[in-house]
Amino acid sequence: MPDPMKIRATMAGDKVEVKVLMAHEMETGQRKGHPAWFIQNVSATCNGRTVLSAQWGPAVSKNPFLAFRFQGGKPGDKIVIHWVDNHGESRTDETTVA
Amino acid sequence: MSDALDLTAAEADARARDAADALASFRDEFLIPPHGDGEQTYLCGNSLGLQPRATRQALLDELDDWGSLAVEAHFRGRHPWMPYHAEVREHLAELVGAQAGEVVAMNSLTANLHLMMVSFYRPTAQRPAILIEKNPNMLAAVFDIPPGTEPALSTRVKMGQTSRVIALVKAGDKYYYSAKEVKVTLGGCGG
Numbered sequence: 001m002p003d004p005m006k007i008r009a010t011m012a013g014d015k016v017e018v019k020v021l022m023a024h025e026m027e028t029g030q031r032k033g034h035p036a037w038f039i040q041n042v043s044a045t046c047n048g049r050t051v052l053s054a055q056w057g058p059a060v061s062k063n064p065f066l067a068f069r070f071q072g073g074k075p076g077d078k079i080v081i082h083w084v085d086n087h088g089e090s091r092t093d094e095t096t097v098a
Numbered sequence: 099m100s101d102a103l104d105l106t107a108a109e110a111d112a113r114a115r116d117a118a119d120a121l122a123s124f125r126d127e128f129l130i131p132p133h134g135d136g137e138q139t140y141l142c143g144n145s146l147g148l149q150p151r152a153t154r155q156a157l158l159d160e161l162d163d164w165g166s167l168a169v170e171a172h173f174r175g176r177h178p179w180m181p182y183h184a185e186v187r188e189h190l191a192e193l194v195g196a197q198a199g200e201v202v203a204m205n206s207l208t209a210n211l212h213l214m215m216v217s218f219y220r221p222t223a224q225r226p227a228i229l230i231e232k233n234p235n236m237l238a239a240v241f242d243i244p245p246g247t248e249p250a251l252s253t254r255v256k257m258g259q260t261s262r263v264i265a266l267v268k269a270g271d272k273y274y275y276s277a278k279e280v281k282v283t284l285g286g287c288g289g
Binding site: 050052068069 | 233
């Protein structure tokens with residue numbers, strides 16, 4: 001099981017600012033003896049509503065960082081971040097908007 | 099010789115068609131600029147056509163209403179200005195081959211296009227992408243941004259060498275991009 005993500009969701013004016021740090025090797029596949037291993041899909045929901053989704057390649061940094069803002073959230077809302085890598089491994093973590 | 103004969107035949111044919119044209123009398127409704135002793139052959143129909151003879155009187159009517167009624171001419175003129183679009187609606191519908199309820203007279207073409215865009219153009223989602231030109235896989239990341247989420251993101255990427263980094267955005271059906279050269283130096287933070 002991959003290590004959990006660190007997620008922070010705070011109000012920034014009338015918007016929710018989300019910062020996520022994921023624990024992943026993000027191997028490019030360019031190094032000898034190290035096949036590509038990277039997060040391919042990321043999605044973020046707020047109380048079940050998708051607020052961001054992404055498709056990544058192996059160029060995204062090791063232990064990827066992601067920051068974004070969205071409207072329509074309030075303190076107490078549940079933020080869920082989900083990722084799946086190219087080995088089919090996945091991780092889902094959540095937090096509430098502070 | 100045969101060419102000349104054909105031309106004569108063509109002219110006769112054209113004159114016969116003119117004579118049979120049910121709309122021919124409308125020719126007299128326009129002012130045709132002179133050319134030598136005759137009239138110009140005026141073929142410009144896309145921009146400013148010929149001046150209809152009735153235009154002068156129509157403009158004078160409006161000027162008279164303006165003069166005698168001032169702002170009240172919006173409502174009490176012979177052709178009240180306020181509902182002018184409604185007055186011309188039936189005629190425009192006939193002209194464009196539509197039902198009167200499907201036609202509305204508005205501003206100039208430019209202003210109309212702007213209003214149409216403002217009213218109906220609602221991009222539903224944006225798809226920004228990060229491309230690193232000289233990486234083995236040029237496409238580093240693509241994001242789907244639903245309405246309500248800001249199209250401003252940050253993440254970190256790896257670069258094998260100095261390269262242009264391109265941010266590509268799809269908004270509606272169009273793509274926009276911005277590029278910046280990012281230097282990669284061996285051994286750390288130098289120039």
